[in-house]
Amino acid sequence: xxxxxxxxxxxxxxxxxxxxxxxxxxxxxxxxxxxxxxxxxxxxxxxxxxxxxxxxxxxxxxxxxxxxxxxxxxxxxxxxxxxxxxxxxxxxxxxxxxxxxxxxxxxxxxxxxxx
Amino acid sequence: xxxxxxxxxxxxxxxxxxxxxxxxxxxxxxxxxxxxxxxxxxxxxxxxxxxxxxxxxxxxxxxxxxxxxxxxxxxxxxxxxxxxxxxxxxxxxxxxxxxxxxxxxxxxxxxxxx
Numbered sequence: 001x002x003x004x005x006x007x008x009x010x011x012x013x014x015x016x017x018x019x020x021x022x023x024x025x026x027x028x029x030x031x032x033x034x035x036x037x038x039x040x041x042x043x044x045x046x047x048x049x050x051x052x053x054x055x056x057x058x059x060x061x062x063x064x065x066x067x068x069x070x071x072x073x074x075x076x077x078x079x080x081x082x083x084x085x086x087x088x089x090x091x092x093x094x095x096x097x098x099x100x101x102x103x104x105x106x107x108x109x110x111x112x113x114x115x
Numbered sequence: 116x117x118x119x120x121x122x123x124x125x126x127x128x129x130x131x132x133x134x135x136x137x138x139x140x141x142x143x144x145x146x147x148x149x150x151x152x153x154x155x156x157x158x159x160x161x162x163x164x165x166x167x168x169x170x171x172x173x174x175x176x177x178x179x180x181x182x183x184x185x186x187x188x189x190x191x192x193x194x195x196x197x198x199x200x201x202x203x204x205x206x207x208x209x210x211x212x213x214x215x216x217x218x219x220x221x222x223x224x225x226x227x228x229x
Contacts (some may be wrong), residue, residue: 004158037145043219055219056216090158104217106151106158 001027004093004107012113018079021110025072025093032067032074033104037088046089049074050096078112086114117142117208122221129228134178134193136223138206141187142144147209148189149217150180162204175198192198201227 005024013019025032032047033056045058048069066076073095078085088111092104122137130167140146147166163174170182175210189206202226209219 008221035217042221043207043217045216045218048216058216092159103149103161103164106160108158 004091004105006089006107006110007112009108010111010113012115013081014115015081015083017081018077019031019047020075020077020112021080021089021091021112023074023076023091023107025074025091026105029093029105030072030096031094032068033073033092033094034062034074034076035090036090037109038084038086043090061082069079078111081114083114085112087112116212117146117218119148119206119220121204121206121223123223124221124223125209127226127227127228128196130198131195132200134191134196134200134225136191136206136225138180138191138209139187140189140206142208148180148182149207149209150174150178150191151188151205151207151219152202153222158202159205160225179205192201196225196227198227198229199226201225 007022031050033048035043037043047066050054052068063079068074088109090106090109092106094104095104118141120139149164150162152162153159162178163172164174165182173179178193183188203222205222206220210216
């Protein structure tokens with residue numbers, strides 16, 4: 001079974017631009033979460049989607065948004081990019097957020113550099 | 116609010132020596148705890164997880180962790196380090212039933228000396 005895939009793997013943007021990152025979960029997984037990883041702040045939860053609905057959201061400004069499609073694929077968007085948005089963005093999937101102890105499976109991440 | 120603290124941002128051991136990576140948690144409810152490993156330019160891979168079934172949890176690659184409620188700890192150990200264990204290790208707690216939202220520690224970078 002294929003793992004979580006994220007595209008693109010690397011991205012360079014300039015301040016003020018916007019960016020869209022894509023995540024395809026493991027087949028059959030319906031819950032997708034996004035995390036931001038930076039050297040200063042570490043790994044921080046952005047948001048989680050299940051059945052095309054955002055269920056949880058982390059403490060990030062409204063410039064960060066996401067969505068999930070009917071096939072469970074997810075995208076996250078960052079508008080008006082700032083230098084501090086440079087980070088590794090990780091996507092994770094799990095079968096469902098049913099309250100079980102299922103594991104979140106992570107993709108390789110998208111490395112975003114904002115110049 | 117649930118949180119985790121990893122003691123030591125950088126740990127260095129010799130090949131064949133014991134690996135001990137420390138993690139303490141804070142949680143008002145019985146926690147679900149996880150250890151993940153991250154190799155350079157890769158995502159996170161689950162090593163093991165505690166879900167209250169057993170206090171001693173065995174994971175992949177010879178790692179194990181023991182849940183100690185009295186010490187609010189979930190330290191990761193491996194009896195004999197291998198060069199391939201060099202990576203960054205993250206302890207995490209689930210802030211709800213299950214693993215919908217993980218709160219991570221700051222990570223510990225493990226270096227193995229030949």
